[in-house]
Amino acid sequence: MIDILLGSLLLGWDTLIGYLSQHVITCLVPAFFIAGAIATFVKKDAILKYFSPETKKTVSYGIASISGTVLAVCSCTILPMFAGILKKGSGLGPAITFLVAGPAINILAIVYTAQVLGLDIGVARAVAAVGISILIGLIMMKLFPAHDTETKKTFGAARKAVMAQEATRPRWVVPLFFVMLVAILLVGTSALDAFIRLGIVYALSIGIALLLIYYFTRDEVTDWGMEIWDLTKKIFPILIIGTFALGVLSFFLPAEFFRPYFGETSLISTFLASVVGMILYIPTLLEVPVIGTTLGYLSGAMAKGPALSLLLTGPTISLPSLLVIYRLIGAKKTLVYTALVVGFATIAGFLFGIFFP
Incomplete structure (x- = not known):
């Protein structure tokens, strides 16, 4: 019994050291600086300026789909941001696009995915997240137009005032x-x-x-440092504990256990991976060692298609986050949103696994 316990702890330690020694200094540290900078230097008035229903769709949806690139958030921590931009006058479509893309495409997750799992799946994750988020946002806007009609009436004057503001620096x-x-x-x-x-x-x-x-002002630079520290203390401990725990889990539940379910790319395997991602709550960055080690992508036990599907749904939706979304936008919109995320993630994973095996 003691030998088993020691063996599991050693495997957890080896997994943790392997991940952190290869990726922390060159990968995560610069990404934390970027994520902190966006929270400090991108003005919150940009929501009214670019996410409004009155903004040109190519602009609003384009910005919404990539704005999460530098936000280190997962499905639960993005919810206050989603609620905030809705309250500040965002259209439903751009807000949903931001909600889908934010957790899946943040710079920490994309860089970490490419470094650990491979450049191909890292690029596929970024491209698929952007494309899927825009499609889902547009569909939600078309299915539920009443939200934007009301938003235009409520925030029209505020948006004009924001548009008239002058920039404080070049x-x-x-x-x-x-x-x-x-x-x-x-x-x-x-x-x-x-x-x-x-x-x-x-x-x-x-x-x-x-x-x-x-x-930049002294206060802005100070705020940047505080944002970097806030991100680090929120994410890094979870990453350390989670990676160690996954290493321990893999001792008792080896990756080969999952091969019958995720070992090949098919519509069934990608759908199953999408559903698993929907059910689980996966903190940001932890999806990489989950897929790489626990589910066996790096050892060949998990195929590319299911891996991408899980990368798209795991950080984006979870049962806890869906309960909050239900309270924000109602049952009907939440049900449609969930079905769209799972459906598009399934298709994206299947196509990726078929054309890039």
């Missing part, structure tokens, strides 16, 4: 700031020589420092 500053942050992430995870990587990262860091000194 428009190129914030985009360049994020480009430099992302460049540090990409260079840090690249295969370049270590000396070259260090030189490029150093130059980019100097550029970021100059932007912060000349174009």
Whole structure:
């Protein structure tokens, strides 16, 4: 009995050390900086400006589908944001698009997925999440038009006031700031020589420092640091504990156990993976070791199709989050929303597994 316990604990420790030693410094740390920056430097008035029913659809849905790229959230923690943007005048479609895409496409999750599970499934996750979120948002808007009609009446004047506001700094500053942050992430995870990587990262860091000194206030920089710390203390402990627990679980429930269910790509296996993702509550980033180790994607016990389906539904919906969504938008909208997420995730996983085996 003691040998079994020690064996499971050692496997949990090995799994944790393996994941963190390979991906924390070059992958997660820069991603935390990016996620903290978006929470600080992107103005909340952008909701009225870009998510309104009066905004051009290519703009509102496009921004909603990618805005979650730098939000480190999962299905439950995105709910207050979803409720907030609805209350501040967002159209139903862009809000739903944001709700679907946010957890599945945040920069932490995408980078971690590509680093651990492979570039192909990382890219597939990003592309599928954006496409699915836009489709679901458009369908929800068409099926429930009354929400947008009421929103236009309530927030029309507020949106005009926001549109009339002038920018407090040159428009190129914030985009360049994020480009430099992302460049540090990409260079840090690249295969370049270590000396070259260090030189490029150093130059980019100097550029970021100059932007912060000349174009951002002291309070903004302080808030950025606080956001980074807040994200770190919320996510990193869960990632450590969860990865260790998954390693222990894999000792008692090896990946081969799941091969009959997820070992091949079929409509049944991708649908099952989508439903499993819907039922489980998976904190952000933990879906990567769940799929890679517990379900055996890295060992070949899980096929690409079911893996992608689970990546799309696992962080996006869960039973706890659906109960909250029900209270926010009602039973009918919640039922349709759930069916659309599971259905599109099933199809996306199936197509990915068939065409990119």
